[in-house]
Amino acid sequence: MRETITISVPEEIKNELDKIVQDEGVSRSDVIRESLRDYLFMRRFLKLRARMLAKAQAQGIYTDEDVFKKIS
Secondary structure, eight states: OOOOOOOOOOHHHHHHHHHHHHHHTOOHHHHHHHHHHHHHHHHHHHHHHHHHHHHHHHTTOOSHHHHHHHHO
8 A cells, every 4th residue: 555745855855856857767756765765774774783783792793803703
C-alpha cells in the first residue's frame, strides 16, 4: 500500500532535484523514494555499527588489524 507525504524544500533543493529528474529521466518521487530508502538504511547501519563497536571494544578490538588477528 502506498501513502502520500507532502514535504516542503528550499528552492535550491527543488531545482537540483528537477535537474536530476531531467538528466536521468525519472520522476521526483523515484528520486525521493530512493534517497529516503538510502537514508533509512544508513540510519539502521550506523545504529548497528554503534552497538557492535561497543562490543568489539569490550573485547579489545579497535582496528581492522585487530579484527584480522582475531579471525586468523
